[in-house]
Amino acid sequence: MLEVNSKYEEEILFTQDQVKQFAIVSGDNNPIHLDNEYAKTTIFKTPIIHGMLAASSFSRILGTKFPGEGTIYRKQSLSFMAPMFVDETYRIVVTITEIDNVKGSAKLDTVILNSKNETVLSGEAIIYNNKFKGN
Numbered sequence: 478m479l480e481v482n483s484k485y486e487e488e489i490l491f492t493q494d495q496v497k498q499f500a501i502v503s504g505d506n507n508p509i510h511l512d513n514e515y516a517k518t519t520i521f522k523t524p525i526i527h528g529m530l531a532a533s534s535f536s537r538i539l540g541t542k543f544p545g546e547g548t549i550y551r552k553q554s555l556s557f558m559a560p561m562f563v564d565e566t567y568r569i570v571v572t573i574t575e576i577d578n579v580k581g582s583a584k585l586d587t588v589i590l591n592s593k594n595e596t597v598l599s600g601e602a603i604i605y606n607n608k609f610k611g612n
Contacts, residue, residue: 479583479608484572485543489534489589491526493563499530525560531598534569535587543571544583544606551582552603559597567591571602581610 500506508515509525516524532555539548561567568590575584582605589598 479544479573479576481573481576484570485538486568486570487538487542488566488568490566491530491561491563493524496524496526496530496563499527499533503527503529505529521560523562525562528555528557528561528598531561531567531589532587532600534589535571535600535602538569538571539585539602539604544604544608547606547608549605550602551605553587553600554602555598555600557598559591559595561589561591561597565592567597568594574601576609578609578611581605581607583609 496510500511505527509519509521510527511524513524516522532553535553536550539550570588570590572586573583574586577583582603585602585604587600587602588596591597
């Protein structure tokens with residue numbers, strides 16, 4: 478049953494091939510994501526993942542797993558707290574913080590944590606799904 482404080486977690490890892498594919502689809506060819514030599518000249522010293530590629534995980538989770546089918550994404554805030562790197566494992570945590578049973582909507586915390594349990598991406602989503610109506 479979906480209720481306040483219900484939580485979904487999963488691990489994710491992005492490959493350089495996925496970063497390249499996202500660059501093609503999004504048109505964001507910033508060399509910080511794609512060019513090792515360029516990245517060496519930056520504070521990160523290695524290419525970083527597109528923040529929006531990482532954030533797109535929330536859309537996948539909300540639309541297919543938690544709460545799943547029928548979800549309409551209404552709003553998402555994002556704060557990029559630290560860089561994310563390819564071939565590193567991250568943990569995604571989505572937690573229901575509010576439910577409006579009349580409107581069938583919910584507010585959720587959306588967070589990605591690195592292997593040190595540090596927040597690298599955080600935000601808040603508002604979604605609609607009939608699973609929230611009349612509970």
